[in-house]
Amino acid sequence: MQPSEARPRFADEDLPEGSVVDGDAVSGPLVDEADFVVVGSGAAGGTAAYTLACAGYSVIVLEEGPYVKTRELVEEVHATFGRLFRSKGLQVLEGRAFMPMLQGRCVGGSTLVNSAIAWRVPEDVVDDWRASFGLGSITMKELDGHFDAIEHDLSVRSVAEDVLGENNRLFLDVARSRGIVAAPMRRYDRGCKGSALCLTGCQNGAKQGMSVTYVPWSLARGARLYSSCRVERVVLAGNRAVAVRAVAASGHVVEARARRGVLVAASTVQTPGLLRRSGVRSPALGRYFQAHPGLALGGLFDRPIEMAFGATQGCESIHFRKTDRFKLETISMPPELAAARVPGVGKALASRLARLGHVAVWAAQIRAEAQGTVGTGLLGGDVVRYTMTENDMRATRKAVAVIARLMFDGGAREVWPGIHGVPPVLTSPDQVALLEDGPLEPRSYSYIATHLFGAARMGPDPGTSVCAPDFSVHGTRGLYVVDSSVFPTNLGVNPQHSIMAMSRLACTRLANAERFAAVA
Amino acid sequence: MRLFAFEKAWAEATLAAFFPEGSALPRGVSGMRPGEYVDDTIASVELEPSLGIRLSLWICAFAPVFFLRKLVTIRGASPEDRERALDLATRSSIYAVRQLVIALKAMGALLYAGAADVRAPMLRVTPEEHAQLIALRRRSSAATTSLTTEAPGAAPADPPSGDALMATRSKEACDAAE
Numbered sequence: 001m002q003p004s005e006a007r008p009r010f011a012d013e014d015l016p017e018g019s020v021v022d023g024d025a026v027s028g029p030l031v032d033e034a035d036f037v038v039v040g041s042g043a044a045g046g047t048a049a050y051t052l053a054c055a056g057y058s059v060i061v062l063e064e065g066p067y068v069k070t071r072e073l074v075e076e077v078h079a080t081f082g083r084l085f086r087s088k089g090l091q092v093l094e095g096r097a098f099m100p101m102l103q104g105r106c107v108g109g110s111t112l113v114n115s116a117i118a119w120r121v122p123e124d125v126v127d128d129w130r131a132s133f134g135l136g137s138i139t140m141k142e143l144d145g146h147f148d149a150i151e152h153d154l155s156v157r158s159v160a161e162d163v164l165g166e167n168n169r170l171f172l173d174v175a176r177s178r179g180i181v182a183a184p185m186r187r188y189d190r191g192c193k194g195s196a197l198c199l200t201g202c203q204n205g206a207k208q209g210m211s212v213t214y215v216p217w218s219l220a221r222g223a224r225l226y227s228s229c230r231v232e233r234v235v236l237a238g239n240r241a242v243a244v245r246a247v248a249a250s251g252h253v254v255e256a257r258a259r260r261g262v263l264v265a266a267s268t269v270q271t272p273g274l275l276r277r278s279g280v281r282s283p284a285l286g287r288y289f290q291a292h293p294g295l296a297l298g299g300l301f302d303r304p305i306e307m308a309f310g311a312t313q314g315c316e317s318i319h320f321r322k323t324d325r326f327k328l329e330t331i332s333m334p335p336e337l338a339a340a341r342v343p344g345v346g347k348a349l350a351s352r353l354a355r356l357g358h359v360a361v362w363a364a365q366i367r368a369e370a371q372g373t374v375g376t377g378l379l380g381g382d383v384v385r386y387t388m389t390e391n392d393m394r395a396t397r398k399a400v401a402v403i404a405r406l407m408f409d410g411g412a413r414e415v416w417p418g419i420h421g422v423p424p425v426l427t428s429p430d431q432v433a434l435l436e437d438g439p440l441e442p443r444s445y446s447y448i449a450t451h452l453f454g455a456a457r458m459g460p461d462p463g464t465s466v467c468a469p470d471f472s473v474h475g476t477r478g479l480y481v482v483d484s485s486v487f488p489t490n491l492g493v494n495p496q497h498s499i500m501a502m503s504r505l506a507c508t509r510l511a512n513a514e515r516f517a518a519v520a
Numbered sequence: 521m522r523l524f525a526f527e528k529a530w531a532e533a534t535l536a537a538f539f540p541e542g543s544a545l546p547r548g549v550s551g552m553r554p555g556e557y558v559d560d561t562i563a564s565v566e567l568e569p570s571l572g573i574r575l576s577l578w579i580c581a582f583a584p585v586f587f588l589r590k591l592v593t594i595r596g597a598s599p600e601d602r603e604r605a606l607d608l609a610t611r612s613s614i615y616a617v618r619q620l621v622i623a624l625k626a627m628g629a630l631l632y633a634g635a636a637d638v639r640a641p642m643l644r645v646t647p648e649e650h651a652q653l654i655a656l657r658r659r660s661s662a663a664t665t666s667l668t669t670e671a672p673g674a675a676p677a678d679p680p681s682g683d684a685l686m687a688t689r690s691k692e693a694c695d696a697a698e
């Protein structure tokens with residue numbers, strides 16, 4: 001057999017002729033028209049496009065970032081940040097502390113660079129949305145149908161034993177031995193090889209992100225994609241959304257007209273700015289932003305760990321979700337990122353780096369109660385202001401102490417908490433007390449934010465929400481928001497699955513409503 | 521705005537102090553044109569982060585003055601003093617100072633650990649350790665049967681689940697039913 005014959009074909013390689021317009025190659029103004037126009041091709045936008053295309057509607061998707069195909073992905077973090085991440089990975093939440101915030105900016109959005117962990121929104125969260133935010137029309141029963149469908153489409157399964165790797169397995173063993181409920185993660189996975197490279201995109205095509213699933217599948221059903229085209233605003237005629245105006249990377253204007261509606265899925269951080277630029281005025285716009293700030297601890301072991309093998313994130317615990325508002329996760333860090341977190345400078349740093357094969361990294365995601373705002377900066381960019389509360393800091397403190405204890409249980413010789421005011425290297429379980437009594441100051445910790453919610457939240461009252469419970473922007477017609485900016489709160493679990501289910505629910509209802517209207 | 525020549529020299533000295541020659545790794549960062557790298561990064565990012573990177577550079581440049589009370593820039597300091605000054609800077613009680621210095625370390629790490637010949641030994645385990653890992657994996661694999669059988673990347677021919685849902689009926693079919 002020829003080597004070329006042995007190569008698998010990826011879903012992003014066989015796209016219908018003419019279905020993708022690359023904004024870099026646009027050489028003059030363009031006008032296109034479809035039933036629905038979707039802004040953004042990430043978790044929410046990809047799902048919306050596919051749901052509507054399956055319903056038989058014509059769909060145009062506009063995506064600010066490029067379409068980077070599976071074969072074009074590279075392992076180097078620096079190159080990947082430059083190509084696939086918004087602002088080259090240099091975005092921050094601004095508040096008492098600066099917190100790096102990562103988002104994909106490419107076809108597939110953050111799903112191209114994420115770890116593919118799939119979690120259904122917990123039922124108590126949906127109950128809270130009903131009781132506290134008037135969202136009685138969103139039920140777990142209805143969402144479950146959408147979760148089932150997505151899990152079938154995107155092959156959600158537990159991490160296979162043969163690609164678990166020691167970073168994940170050790171966590172599972174020590175957590176369980178302490179009576180902490182822990183399990184392998186469920187992920188969008190069609191044949192993970194355990195390359196631990198999810199952050200730079202899956203070169204095996206195993207991770208079932210949007211760029212290899214719902215986006216190409218939508219195109220196969222007649223949708224059209226404009227990549228490298230940034231939507232500047234939604235065009236409203238009176239209060240009805242009729243088109244979007246985008247600027248292609250080549251500088252030319254692309255206008256996409258919508259016969260039935262415009263769906264905004266530009267993410268929690270970009271959606272509020274886009275609505276504002278489009279003339280939407282709401283006292284709630286940009287408010288109630290929430291996150292799951294995450295932070296990681298490194299542990300140096302005598303035994304080998306070989307973090308570079310295994311599902312990037314493979315095991316987790318929601319043991320503390322309800323009681324202490326945090327979730328524990330394993331995470332394999334590429335050397336480029338680990339090197340920044342390893343304590344020391346110069347030769348001391350290098351000797352620890354030379355032992356990276358013996359390092360495990362485990363993390364916590366805090367279900368923070370803090371609320372922030374998403375505004376527009378002086379230079380027109382999106383500015384997120386966010387400061388964690390004292391309760392959030394208490395949750396953090398407990399989470400890092402639990403992780404450190406688990407690492408020492410597993411035989412760690414050193415634990416690296418990365419907390420200012422605490423020794424950079426802990427060498428004994430007795431020192432875990434230093435973490436339990438650690439600082440309650442956000443500036444002392446090194447968080448990173450990847451799970452983002454709110455800022456255009458949903459509710460019946462236009463005074464306190466931007467979107468109505470049917471996902472339409474209050475006071476407009478034909479303009480919908482289907483990403484996590486409509487979520488009234490954060491979740492305490494990884495959001496992609498819930499974002500997709502909500503988007504699918506919104507689009508299914510929309511398609512049905514359009515159909516019934518046509519029949520009537 | 522691009523870096524001045526003296527700023528590039530500071531960038532080289534700073535990153536070389538973080539990732540020096542003659543350590544447990546095969547080489548230091550100096551041969552990787554760290555000055556050009558910082559310069560290119562500054563030129564390619566938005567205004568705000570570019571100002572932040574420049575500020576980090578200046579803090580590192582004068583770290584020997586602030587932290588060691590020696591009247592030299594990072595470039596003029598001895599290798600030991602460079603390391604000591606930066607180590608103290610990463611632990612400074614002033615939040616902005618330590619964050620900016622750590623940010624420069626992180627930027628340097630992207631360059632340094634991105635080089636294949638440096639990265640490989642970081643991740644290496646010895647043959648004995650490899651055998652140990654295999655044994656650990658076997659021990660646990662025996663306890664479960666959830667092995668993956670599908671070929672990576674193989675997408676189902678007609679993946680849609682949606683066809684089962686009302687929303688996925690074709691519009692034409694609905695129109696026809698009218």
Ligand SMILES: Cc1cc2nc3c(=O)[nH]c(=O)nc-3n(C[C@H](O)[C@H](O)[C@H](O)COP(=O)(O)OP(=O)(O)OC[C@H]3O[C@@H](n4cnc5c(N)ncnc54)[C@H](O)[C@@H]3O)c2cc1C
Binds near residue numbers: 452494
């Ligand atoms: C590194 C990382 C790891 C993560 N790991 C997980 C995980 O394992 N499991 C999980 O559940 N969640 C994870 N998340 C979070 C998850 O990926 C996001 O919550 C989810 O993708 C958000 O969906 P979205 O559609 O709202 O936004 P995105 O998926 O970010 O997509 C938004 C898209 O809209 C585009 N866009 C924005 N503005 C415009 C505009 N004006 N015009 C055109 N296009 C525009 C963007 O370029 C982007 O491609 C992770 C996130 C990151 C960054």
Ligand code: SF4
Binds near residue numbers: 116201203204206312
């Ligand atoms: S860990 Fe698995 S899903 Fe992630 S990049 Fe590697 S093969 Fe793909």
